[in-house]
Amino acid sequence: MSRKYLLSVALVLSLFHQFAMGQGRSRFGGRYTDPFGILSVQAGVGVAYYMGDLNDGVNIKHLGLGPSVSLGALYRLTEHVSARGELRFYQVSAHQKYSKNYQNNLSFKTFNPDINLGLQADLFAYNRHARINPYLFGGVGVTYLNPKAKLDGTWYSLAPLTTEGVKYKRLPLVFTAGIGVSYKTSERLSIGVELCNNFVRSDYLDDVSTVYPNPDQLPSDLARRLSDRSSEIGEPLRQPGWNRGSAKSKDSYLFLQVRATYLIGNRAQAIERKKTRCPKF
Known part of the structure; x- marks a missing residue:
């Protein structure tokens, strides 16, 4: 291989490197910023929608929407990938009187926390500073199940009553996957919209999963009344083993959710900002 060829290759690689660095120039001092370790904080607010045994399709008039709130952080690993963690709170509800299985007359409402860790993959690289940046994300975490039902004007926690004769886990795993898009409004603040689905490794988010138990095996009259509520609407009581x-x-x-992301940065960026704000004379 000739020296001329090697020099040509070296020149092309050098030009490519300079071009890449130029495309990724940071606003902090006009130089390329190593993205690793850059920290951002996030907050989101929106709605939560339940999908489970007590609905059998989308009912536009009775969606059972509840509020959802999230607080978290992003820790950048590469130009495109960040680790993310969040603490979230959500409320969902449903009533079978709006479904095809209205004769069972079951209902629930729950306000739960969850926490999850995962990864976010941005379409555009960090140093490109794209104003609009779509992304995908996924993660795993846990949620606390606390379904309740209203009887005679009072809300009762259903899990301790074992309404199906089952003592289920109240801290199941949750797998999260979703898509979002962020819009950079300033150097450090982005606003966006995010849609995510949360798959619970439990069928008891709503306290309903399998069949009606033998009422004699339930711990109390209250448990029996909340296990089978068909008589409240004039329906006969369900037989043990019937589908619940x-x-x-x-x-x-x-x-x-609508989400806001505020870039805190890392130590190197803080030094650069300090130099910019406090020039030496």
Whole structure:
């Protein structure tokens, strides 16, 4: 291989490197910024939607939407990938009187926390400073199940009553996957919209999963009344073993949120900003 050829290759690589660095120039001093370790904080607010045994399709008039709130952080690993963690709170509800299985007359409402860790993959590189940046994300975490039902004007926690004769786990795993898009409004602040689905490794988000139990095996009269509520609407009591829910698929909940992301940066960026703000004379 000739020296001339090697010099040509070296020149092309050098020009390519300079071009890449130029495309990724940071606003901090006009130089390329190493993205690793850059920290951002996030907050989101929106609605939560439940998908499970107590609804059998989308009912536009009775969606059972509840609020969802999230607080978290992004820790950048590469130009495109960040680790993310969040603490979230959500409320969902449903009533079978709006479904095809109205004769069971079951209902629930729950206000739950969850926490999750995962990865976010941006379409455009960090140093490109794209004003609009779509992204995908996924993660795993846990949520605390606390379904309640209203009887005679009072809300009762259902899990301790074992309304199906099952003592289920109240801290199941949750797998999260979604899509979003952010819009950079300033050097450090971005506003965006995010849609994510949360797949619960439990079918008891709504306290309903399999079949009606033998009422004699339930711990109290209250448990029996909340286990089978068909008589409240003039229907005959369900027989033990009749379908109360369907264990073929697990429950899930969907979030649609407006989100704000504020870039804190890392130590190197803080030094650059300090130099910019405090020039030496």
